[in-house]
Amino acid sequence: MKLLTLPGVEQGSAPAQAAGFIDVHLHCFTGSAWAQQVLEQSAELRRQGFSHVVAIGMVNTRLSYDEVRTLIPGWVENRGNPQYHELDELLEHARRSEGFIIPLVDTRYLWGDVASTLSGYLEQGVRGIKGIWLTDNNDIGVKGVPETFGITSEEYRRREWEIFSYAQENDLPLLYHMDAREHADTMAAMMQDFPRVRVNFPHFGIGRKPFSKILDDHPGVYTDMANLISHLRKNPESYRDFIIHYQDQVCLGSDAFLYDMGSIVQYLEALRGLGLPEEVLHKVCSVNPRAFLGKALP
Numbered sequence: 001m002k003l004l005t006l007p008g009v010e011q012g013s014a015p016a017q018a019a020g021f022i023d024v025h026l027h028c029f030t031g032s033a034w035a036q037q038v039l040e041q042s043a044e045l046r047r048q049g050f051s052h053v054v055a056i057g058m059v060n061t062r063l064s065y066d067e068v069r070t071l072i073p074g075w076v077e078n079r080g081n082p083q084y085h086e087l088d089e090l091l092e093h094a095r096r097s098e099g100f101i102i103p104l105v106d107t108r109y110l111w112g113d114v115a116s117t118l119s120g121y122l123e124q125g126v127r128g129i130k131g132i133w134l135t136d137n138n139d140i141g142v143k144g145v146p147e148t149f150g151i152t153s154e155e156y157r158r159r160e161w162e163i164f165s166y167a168q169e170n171d172l173p174l175l176y177h178m179d180a181r182e183h184a185d186t187m188a189a190m191m192q193d194f195p196r197v198r199v200n201f202p203h204f205g206i207g208r209k210p211f212s213k214i215l216d217d218h219p220g221v222y223t224d225m226a227n228l229i230s231h232l233r234k235n236p237e238s239y240r241d242f243i244i245h246y247q248d249q250v251c252l253g254s255d256a257f258l259y260d261m262g263s264i265v266q267y268l269e270a271l272r273g274l275g276l277p278e279e280v281l282h283k284v285c286s287v288n289p290r291a292f293l294g295k296a297l298p
């Protein structure tokens with residue numbers, strides 16, 4: 001990684017911890033064999049002005065490889081637990097990083113009673129929750145959760161509602177992947193039932209147009225630009241306007257994997273390339289991620 005002039009930070013004034021950048025959206029896919037690389041890349045990001053990254057780890061307590069693989073996009077290169085039971089190793093990476101890596105549990109394969117299962121993960125050290133709305137018709141082209149689990153859509157909906165309820169009641173950040181182009185009504189229903197939940201619907205809600213209404217109606221909803229770097233570069237004016245308009249709701253997010261955190265810096269560069277005002281950059285990279293994470297920050 002090369003050194004950059006850092007956007008959005010008044011260098012030398014505010015303490016690094018308070019002003020540091022936070023990427024709210026990484027995935028684990030990284031086993032203990034990569035522990036040294038994770039530490040080195042974390043140290044490099046710290047040097048570049050980052051104070052934290054949020055990393056998501058899956059739990060898989062009952063599905064076979066073939067069953068579990070159908071819920072992950074084909075392009076993902078997994079360098080972690082072959083059954084995608086990642087949490088133990090993610091928590092180990094987080095411990096070694098001394099607070100730099102903030103671990104979230106991915107509830108895609110959550111099985112059993114939602115509240116007691118999540119409480120168990122929190123006791124182990126998880127700081128927040130990741131979810132994904134994966135019905136049989138979904139934007140990442142994978143098999144849905146109801147079909148994979150052999151449950152009805154109603155049972156699936158109930159499980160996701162319990163996840164939202166748990167996040168709201170326990171004041172936890174919830175990163176929830178959902179496609180507003182197909183599921184805006186369900187999204188709106190979730191927000192109506194859980195108006196106090198601190199949720200980030202990432203990837204600009206997959207479709208900015210249908211998602212804008214959610215952002216307008218719920219000023220406490222966050223979003224991020226994870227996995228959208230090519231779109232930012234291709235269409236800078238449009239994304240610049242969007243980010244300025246929703247400057248109190250957009251967070252820096254990359255979708256990077258823990259074994260390849262160098263790509264996070266490319267997101268900073270892409271944001272800088274949009275020509276955003278310094279104040280807006282500071283909100284996106286530091287202020288909004290802190291507000292979204294709340295007490296999940298160490």
Ligand SMILES: [Zn+2]
Pocket residue numbers: 025027226255
């Ligand atoms: Zn993601």
